[in-house]
Amino acid sequence: MNIGEASAASGVSAKMIRYYEQIGLIGPASRTMSGYRVYSGNDVHTLRFVRRARDLGFSVAQMTELLTLWRDRGRASSDVKRIAEGHVAALERKMMELQQMADTLKHLASNCHGDGRPDCPIIGELAGEDCGKHVTPGPHAHLGKGFEVLR
Amino acid sequence: MNIGEASAASGVSAKMIRYYEQIGLIGPASRTMSGYRVYSGNDVHTLRFVRRARDLGFSVAQMTELLTLWRDRGRASSDVKRIAEGHVAALERKMMELQQMADTLKHLASNCHGDGRPDCPIIGELAGEDCGKHVTPGPHAHLGKGFEVLR
DNA sequence: CTTGACCTTCCCATCTTTGGAAACCCTAGA
DNA sequence: TCTAGGGTTTCCAAAGATGGGAAGGTCAAG
Known part of the structure; x- marks a missing residue:
């Protein structure tokens, strides 16, 4: 099976398989005499594993850990669970961050006429116009570097 | 005011101001004879605008639009609202995506012993083991390229 | 004048994915 | 057998936003 077939069978693009x-996330594929990569059913199995982990938002580093655990017959499920729960926490942190942005914007947009007039609380907020009630008190600016999640 | 002071006054790092x-998000700053960038109170105002927009998750492209609208005294608030609501929609799409990942993982983790034993539904799911009830039916793989949101 | 803090530009790294170019390989049809 | 097309190889670059650092110039205080 060459890389195109492995890609179709696994759902991982050929580009990504090479990447x-x-x-080093996956081992080097064996090659034909002419240099074409060759994949076995087992390789495709691994690629599917990677695609599923990717779909769940795991980073390459986490996938490396997961692949190692997958291959380790003597693994402790607690190790897997720890990775998964850490990732869930990161996802939830990111969601809260997005939620806060969305809430602020929705509030601002709800107060915006949205017609031909130029007055707009959204622009006003961005410009820092103190017009009484403030929507973003501020404390969500330095939310830290919680960017482990998401591309 | 040099770049360091403008950075402190606006909350945008000097690196990012130069970037x-x-x-072209902001115009070129004027310079001293020795080449130092010089910023006015107005420039700082613009930088603050940019920082607030950034904190709300707007992309550079969107910030360009917003800055243009900000400067346009004859703008229609509907234009601003449209950008904001589009961004809210993107945020919500992204949140749903993350929620789906988190839900799947939480479900899997809740069925994982998390002890010293190797059996683990999380690894099992990633490996594609069909063990009766499936947690990820699948239809969330090709969620598209909704990556306009988030760094 | 020296020192330390600041500024300048330039390059590199992150992280995942996609795109392209140039060259090579394979297979089917003429 | 030759050729056309599609698949494959490697290498390079881009994207988004941000950080880090090096090498060298500048400024203000002592």
Whole structure:
């Protein structure tokens, strides 16, 4: 099976398969005499594992850990659970961050006429116009570097 | 006011101020004879605008639009509202995506012993083991390229 | 004048994914 | 057998926003 077939069978693009090999997430594929990569059913299994983990938002680093645990017959499920729960926490942190942005914007937009007139609380807020009630008190600016999640 | 002071006054790092100038989000700053960038109170006002928009998750492209509208005294608030609501929609799409990942993972984790034993539904799901009830039916893989939101 | 803090530009790294170019390989049809 | 097309290889670059650092110039205080 060459890389195109492996890609179709796993749902991982050929580009990404090469990339994953390059960065060491997956081992180097064996080659034909002419240099074409060759994949086995087992390789496709691994690629599917990677795609599912990717779909769940795991980073390459986390996938490396997960792949190692997957291959380790003597693994402790607590190790897997720890990674998963850490990721869930990161997802929830990110969601809260987005929620806060969305809430602020929705509030501002709800007070915006949205017609031909130029007055707009959204622009006003961004410009820092103190017009009485403030929507963003501020404390969500330095939310830290919780960017482990999401591309 | 030099770039360090403008940075402190606006909350935008000096690095980012230079970057925003380079990509054309903000106009080139005037310079002293020795080449130091010089900022006015007005410039700081603009930088604050940019920081607030950034904190709300707007992309550079969107900030460009917003800055243009801000400067346009004859703007229609509907234009601003449209951008804001589009961004809210993107935020909500992204949140739903994350929620789906988190839900799947939480479900899997709740069924994981999390002890020293190797059995683990999380690894099982990633490996594609069909063990009766499936948690991820699948239809959230090709969620599209909704990556306009978030860094 | 020296020192330390600041500024300048330039390059690199992050992280995942996509795109392209140039060259090579394989297979089917003429 | 030759050729056309599609698949494959590698390498380079881009994207988004931000951080880090090096090498060298500048400024203000002592």
